[in-house]
Amino acid sequence: MAGRRLVNRQLLSLCPPSARHSAPTHPISLARFASVDSSNGNDKDRKERVVILGSGWAGYGFARTLDPKKYERIMISPRSYFVFTPLLAGTAVGTLEFRATLESVRRLGLDSFHQGWADDIDFTKKTIRVEANTSDDLASRTHLLPTKSSKVQAEKGVMFDVPYDKLVIAVGSYTQTFGIEGVKEHANFLRDVGDARKIRLRVLQCFEKAALPTTTDEERKKLLHFAVVGGGPTGIEFAAELHDLIQDDLKKLYPDVMKYVGITVYDVAPKVLPMFDQTLANYAMETFRREGIKVKTQHHLTRIRPDDDTAGCLKLKIEELGDEEVDAGIVVWSTGLMQNPLVQKLEEKVFRPSLIAGSADPAPEVRLHKDAKTGSLLTNTHLNLTVVPSRLEQAKDTSSSILPDVYAIGDCAIIDGQVLPATAQVASQKASYLAKQLNKGTAGTTDFKFRNWGTMTYLGGWKAIHQSSADDLKGWAAWVLWRTAYLTKSMSIRNKIMVPIYWFISWVFGRDISRF
């Protein structure tokens, strides 16, 4: 313990005052640079410093499995918490308290946690440039590329460098908006707890506005049409949870406006829930039909704009419907992922690695090996990041070598030659595999193998579907499995106690519907 504390103190005190004061401090850019030196070479007993970028399923899962007795663990993430994403749709409608989906990274007892974005990585010097994040509103930056006009881009946080011995890149992905007009500005996302809070407030606000005596029937119809774009598990589960909130709770409180309520899921594909087989997908569609949730497949959204007549409402232009726009009180967007800007930046770099195993000196210039289709970082089956020669004549050479001590897991990386979906399950298994290999000192020996635990989606009305290699389940039995699985996967004991309590309380007393 004493050793760990010492390293920590050194980290804090290693910022040279000169670097601090010579930094540019003009009014818009708050960027300042300071270097955190750590070579610390004379200490032979020093534990290897493992820096983890990200606190999602991959980063958080890795950090909690890596043995603190063997490694110094340093995490860099814009969020000081891990979000248990499968429960987000539930919190967005008040079935659960927001905080029950969070695990504070500070509780992991890390040697150091820097709340900030990895802005760049120097693979030669083995340092990471970090931009500190001490703002409150993270949602706009953590999973959505800022628009050019957004204020967020102009304000940069304090900058400092963090050195690593081993690096685990688990920065995840951003939300894909396909450049569709108005999505970034007007749609709601469902990837962080702040998003869930915004959705919850807006849904309750729509009901509150619709119930006002001065609201016209036409406005009520606009306010109470809830549009979900994207028919994957997140979109479907949100529609299902919203249906439960309305049927179980809001129906009693706003009986007079119920006739104006509508939920519609839009998707460009010919069928929703592509990861489920036809029988289960059909069951889901039949369940939705009975619940009154409309599913519109092969519908292409081309624009979202604010409604000039009804404040807060939106107008959706859909290719298949011609000039007529669809009105909605809220649009929840859940269509897909795009690469993290850090990954894009890294893939453009040409560099000399500090050391390539088995290579002659000086090391030739390389660039990161990336997947041509998705832009993801490519790793080998040991999850090492791979590089390819940078020179033109060698560019056709498909042979890649590994970048020593650098690993990539989670949504930002795929294993060369394997097709695994960008899911929590894959991220979680890769994280656990890598940490265990490092703990045992056997990294680079055994291949990573994905074990499919099956896929589950909640459909509302205490019904779910579950598909796995062993067998398929649907209806109430799948719902029990869905709840139980989430419970056992929920990470801390605190949340293992709190989540069932919230479920029980919501079941007995109804969901809390205070707009706060």
Add this chain to the structure above:
Amino acid sequence: MAGRRLVNRQLLSLCPPSARHSAPTHPISLARFASVDSSNGNDKDRKERVVILGSGWAGYGFARTLDPKKYERIMISPRSYFVFTPLLAGTAVGTLEFRATLESVRRLGLDSFHQGWADDIDFTKKTIRVEANTSDDLASRTHLLPTKSSKVQAEKGVMFDVPYDKLVIAVGSYTQTFGIEGVKEHANFLRDVGDARKIRLRVLQCFEKAALPTTTDEERKKLLHFAVVGGGPTGIEFAAELHDLIQDDLKKLYPDVMKYVGITVYDVAPKVLPMFDQTLANYAMETFRREGIKVKTQHHLTRIRPDDDTAGCLKLKIEELGDEEVDAGIVVWSTGLMQNPLVQKLEEKVFRPSLIAGSADPAPEVRLHKDAKTGSLLTNTHLNLTVVPSRLEQAKDTSSSILPDVYAIGDCAIIDGQVLPATAQVASQKASYLAKQLNKGTAGTTDFKFRNWGTMTYLGGWKAIHQSSADDLKGWAAWVLWRTAYLTKSMSIRNKIMVPIYWFISWVFGRDISRF
């Protein structure tokens, strides 16, 4: 039930389309007018319509006690929830989840709830003009007068009228800032759950910023000085809860910055906790001294301004300290109350009541009887609002008469000739008394009598003080009483279950410190 639903439907449909469309709709002011007519005179069996303004201790307490079989209950409040204020300081540091301090007014099963501000009252026509509130950020308007430049004042919500048979004014009070420069703009208040959330985020942000390797020691000292202005129970309890958060939880997570932490309570009076006798106040000061919380009495704050060098920090100018300013990461303001602007507006009105009991026709012009010192509305011992003749020659006449069917309770009203503090206890007892009198049909017969249940304040470190007419308690025994009393007074069964669970969870696992 069918009858109640019918009334409800009528309310919603009684908005004439003509009134709606002829209303002004220029871009800044969104104000629109619509009248909700309800004379409904031919229905002899119709229940009397009691309109309640406010959802605090007085309004919420009254509404839940009034018999729905005998009266139609309509509530108008900018907040859709009641806040259990004694627990706010605890939620501000994460001992409790925010929502555990809230009770949704919609769960009261009211005949109607309008989320909005009472903008004006026509005592002649017996109608209330309501400005709808469907925004999310309530904090800035519900308890703080907006500054002239604030955007909030320009944006008016939809307007509509609500008629009443009986009216209960329980609009509460606003925060007193004594016109001190920068208080409204830069201080944090602790009156609503949104305030508690802001404080919580800011405190955690201060620690996060202080822990950055690039932060100087001087900046750390600024960030980690927490200033509380006002030595009443709210200010003292917040300082105590903050001390617990820092000692129990943050100390482990940020050991290196602990030496920069300081908490100071400032008050203009020569002693804090004026409602406690000297022995208990001394015990409180001794406890604070041991906990390292500084208390500076007879200190007059004259200005708060942002620190130009350290973003987010504040500089406090204090008369007694001359030109030297005090640095703080946050200022929590809890000094006193001022009149609600609706009360001020009503007190300026001259009107003819629709009927004054026993008066000749036509009714003479009157104005509301107000307390010269505090500006509060004056009531008789039956809590009826009182009026005085408006004409000059009669102004010297001190005799007042009652305004029939209009009552005032809570912080906005005092009983003529009685000195009762503006506390939750008084508000709650008045509410309960008035509702019971109306339920029994005995309003105007028995006088209201206040029973002092004693006063309690938490001091941190599992210690509290309790003072009542029977006996005084201090230390751990008072702490047990403090927790138990809050528990039994906490209103819904839901929160009676949740509050001890949160306390237990925080005790076992520590407070949640995710910045969300």
